[in-house]
């Protein structure tokens with residue numbers, strides 16, 4: 369019995385060894401799976417493998433990494449610096465320069481400044497939309513100074529005229545934009561004005577001005593009346609990397625404005641810029657809507673700056689509309705858009721004088737960087753077509 373057991377065990381051992389010798393070479397010969405070559409193969413493998421895990425470099429790494437396809441975002445634009453823009457864009461004031469500057473300088477070059485000439489000077493200023501009161505003041509001062517100083521040469525007269533125009537623009541006014549963030553929150557800028565004045569375009573340009581000056585910006589598309597306005601604003605923002613907060617068409621502008629400021633706080637942006645709708649049929653409607661936007665935004669904190677966009681080509685008519693806005697919101701600065709499209713650059717003087725609010729920026733074209741910080745002396749030089757040195761002489 370014992371012998372049978374030993375023989376059976378020996379046979380079993382032989383069988384096991386024989387079986388192994390058949391299986392092991394096959395395992396050794398088994399080919400490596402092919403490396404994925406196409407994106408489709410890779411995707412299929414990834415699908416089987418489950419969610420992707422971070423690649424870890426190890427001794428087992430094949431060294432072949434298959435990069436995911438790269439979707440190229442359009443490169444962000446770098447807006448032009450704002451310093452010196454008015455000087456660079458001075459040729460855009462050529463219409464006004466031809467009508468006002470050349471005319472005035474021609475009159476002042478006459479040999480004899482008689483009563484008729486002074487009247488013609490007055491007419492030229494009034495035609496250029498300087499406004500009757502401002503014109504009288506400018507001409508009276510100019511006459512007085514000419515008499516006292518005994519000025520005769522055309523160059524001296526030009527310098528005196530330039531000085532009076534600068535004086536009428538009150539160079540002491542603070543024209544800086546209040547864009548420095550407050551503690552715990554961004555600075556908030558509200559942009560108001562009638563429809564077509566160039567609000568959305570100017571909002572986009574202001575965002576670029578701020579970004580050029582090193583600020584981060586969140587845009588609020590609270591002009592929910594015109595669906596395209598939000599698209600337009602988003603396109604402006606996208607070009608310089610500013611996020612745009614928008615609501616559905618016809619949404620409550622106040623809630624969009626509120627969300628934009630909240631987003632600005634969360635994202636830690638420096639400035640929130642809110643575009644509003646101006647398409648309101650009457651003063652009551654305007655008061656209601658803008659008043660609500662203001663109240664709701666102020667739940668986050670005070671509004672730092674309210675900019676009124678005025679179309680320079682509407683001249684004195686625009687001033688009446690402007691007054692309505694100043695009654696509803698506390699306008700802290702005026703942006704005169706489309707100054708390139710008028711021969712009546714004198715409107716800048718009238719606007720400031722009538723509204724008592726500084727012109728802070730001027731629009732000088734449809735290009736993205738055609739918005740310049742306003743500077744009275746540079747503006748007058750551009751308007752008269754004189755070089756700064758001639759005025760200072």
Ligand SMILES: Nc1nc2c(ncn2[C@@H]2O[C@H](COP(=O)(O)OP(=O)(O)OP(=O)(O)O)[C@@H](O)[C@H]2O)c(=O)[nH]1
Pocket residue numbers: 561562563564565566567568569570591594597645646647705706707708709730731732733734738
């Ligand atoms: N030439 C010139 N055109 C300008 C200037 N600023 C704005 N525009 C043009 O004015 C037109 C109206 O501008 P929008 O920004 O759409 O005006 P809006 O006030 O937002 O209009 P609504 O959204 O309808 O209320 C556009 O064709 C702008 O390109 C400027 O400084 N110069």
